[in-house]
Amino acid sequence: MSVSQDAAEEIGLKALVWLAGNEDLMPVFLGASGADVAAIRQSAADPAFLASVLDFLLMDDAWVMGFCEAKGLAYDRPKQARAALPGGEQVSWT
Numbered sequence: 001m002s003v004s005q006d007a008a009e010e011i012g013l014k015a016l017v018w019l020a021g022n023e024d025l026m027p028v029f030l031g032a033s034g035a036d037v038a039a040i041r042q043s044a045a046d047p048a049f050l051a052s053v054l055d056f057l058l059m060d061d062a063w064v065m066g067f068c069e070a071k072g073l074a075y076d077r078p079k080q081a082r083a084a085l086p087g088g089e090q091v092s093w094t
Contacts, residue, residue, distance in 0.1 A: 003081050005085065008082070011054070033052060048087070051085035054081055055082065064078055
């Protein structure tokens with residue numbers, strides 16, 4: 001099942017809110033992204049930034065599971081959402 005870009009952006013925003021509420025994981029995201037809280041607030045509506053949030057989340061299955069369980073989403077939804085955002089298209093290298 002594919003996800004529309006609007007739905008993908010909503011999932012990305014939910015992931016950002018979930019990260020912001022996670023006192024252990026948010027500093028890791030800030031360090032990995034090089035962003036600060038002000039930059040995050042400014043970028044929260046940018047589909048490319050939301051894609052980076054999902055890229056970060058998808059790095060660890062435990063993070064995906066924690067997010068999905070907290071938000072009542074199927075475990076494959078973040079990956080589907082990521083595919084619908086900028087840079088998420090399937091690339092064939094053949």
